[in-house]
Amino acid sequence: MKYDFDKIIDRRNTNSEKYDSLKRAYPLSDENTIPLWVADMDFPCSDAIIASIKERLLNPVLGYTFVYADDEYKSAVCDWMKDKHDFIIDKKDIYYSGGIVPAMCVLINTLTNEGDSIIVNQPVYTPFMNIVKSNYRNLVNSPLIKDENGNYTLDFDDFEKKIKNNNVKMFLFCSPHNPIGKVWTKDELLKIGEICKKYNVIVFSDEIHCDIVRKGIKHIPIASLFEDDDIFITGTAPSKTFNIPGMKVSNIIIKNEEYKSKWKYYTQKRLHVADPNVFVPGLVKAAYKNSDDWYNYMLEYVEENFKYIKKFVDENLENVGFEIPQATFLGWLDMNKYDIDYSKLSDLFVTKGGFAIQHGKQFGEEGIGYFRINVATSRKNIEKAMNAMKEVLKDIPIK
Known part of the structure; x- marks a missing residue:
């Protein structure tokens, strides 16, 4: 090799x-x-990613950069998700973010209010809990349960009960799950989605680890099972897959027009964080197309x-x-x-x-x-x- x-x-x-x-x-x-x-x-x-950075440096001007109108960039994201996960994405639904956690912060602040309840499944990636609390929302935990064989799953009765009793507005879903490394089954995803639909709970699915699965195992994006519903927002990124987290790039898939409008206002007008660094367009294409x-x-x-x-x-x-x-x-x-x-x-x-x-x-x-x-x-x-x-x-x- x-x-x-x-x-x-x-x-x-x-x-x-x-x-x-x-x-x-x-x-x-x-x-x-x-x-x-x-x-x-x-x-x-990968050689392709390093080459893309070197190629960009051939132009010595490192000015403001965008990807919102870069059709090749968006096509690379769409093609990867379709080829690897059978997930059909519309290019107009792709929004750049410097990371999955910053995206969650934006969505929490635009789609929920202070005091609203947000549910997670512990044990889970630490920022899931921290950003809920630091943004003055009420953290609700429906913990994963472990059977005698060491397999984790969700207590669906507890999950639904806590959503109902706490008037939960958003679910921060980790899929695949960090830290336990679980890939959710189709049946589990359908149950989760139906419960969230029943109570009109917005689902943000952090799928940053979706490409790193063992042989013979298939990751299913939850949004791909609910094509006619727009309460599902998907966080994807090449950062874990290709070891480029320091480049600060993720792609957030939003179908709901109201959510899109709020996302654009918050990232472009309030925080001014809608644009990537100069290397992002080239390295994302190199990662998804040539690595x-x-x-x-x-x-x-x-x-x-x-x-x-x-x-x-x-x-x-x-x-x-x-x-x-x-x-x-x-x-x-x-x-x-x-x-x-x-x-x-x-x-x-x-x-x-x-x-x-x-x-x-x-x-x-x-x-x-x-x-x-x-x-x-x-x-x-x-x-x-x-x-x-x-x-x-x-x-x-x-x-």
């Missing part, structure tokens, strides 16, 4: 959040700590890393629960059998193990006793971390 993901690239001193902010997030870490926390990859970008070789290799490499972890856990860590997730490059380790304060265990992973992973409490109380690990790094880093984890855990008593 022309891409070498085994090679360890030194990302320090590049203003990398994952590396250069590690000390802030994990004060006990040092320059040798392996960071397996922030959800970006340690893999170099399939990189994309397919990334999927294979990530899956092999997960297989390594699964084999290691099964053979060496009998008290750790782990299954290869259906999607994302984020693993979810169950360490609830250990008799230890999990904040202390997190510190031990750093000080004694030499690696940093995220304590599940960050994703809600339901995440206590779990840890999220980013496997999108070199196999060598994964091997070091897992062997170090074994050494740390061997001295921890079991409940």
Whole structure:
């Protein structure tokens, strides 16, 4: 392969959040700590993406840039979603955003009022909870439930009851789900959609991880199942898929004309955040049109890393629960059998193990006793971390 993901690239001193902010997030870490926390990859970008940036730099004027009238840009987004997910998008429904979380903030502020209730499913990506609270909305939690086989699903009775009793206005839906890596089934999506339709709940579906699924598993955009309904807004992005989160690009799919009008007013007139940086148009086209070789290799490499972890856990860590997730490059380790304060265990992973992973409490109380690990790094880093984890855990008593 022309891409070498085994090679360890030194990302320090590049203003990398994952590396250069590690000390802030994990004060006990040092320059040798392996960071397996922030959800970006340690893999170099595709040749096509790098080439697109170099090509743009041939013109030395880096002026204001737009994508709203770039037909080729929108076609690249539409073609990718159709080819990979059977999701038919109208170009006029695509709106640029600097990220999924900023888009959620815009939609919360334009489509709900202060004091309105917004529902989430914990454990879930931390900003889901934070932005609801920081924008003075009422956070409602309908937690995921885990069966005896370790599979998560939604308690639909609880979900509907809480929507009804709290007069919920919006649902922040994580699909595929971060941190547990669940890909929702068609039946589950239909149930969710019908409940939200029944109570006129706006659905914002964060599908940023939709392209990173295991072999044989199919992601279904919830909006694709409700083509005649416009309460569904979809957040998509090439950022996780092609490891370009630092370029600040996502595409928000909005069908409802009232929602569109409010989006445009808020992003263009109030916040003035409707335009991308100069590299976005070219790199999005390069990603979606000319990076399939990189994309397919990334999927294979990530899956092999997960297989390594699964084999290691099964053979060496009998008290750790782990299954290869259906999607994302984020693993979810169950360490609830250990008799230890999990904040202390997190510190031990750093000080004694030499690696940093995220304590599940960050994703809600339901995440206590779990840890999220980013496997999108070199196999060598994964091997070091897992062997170090074994050494740390061997001295921890079991409940």
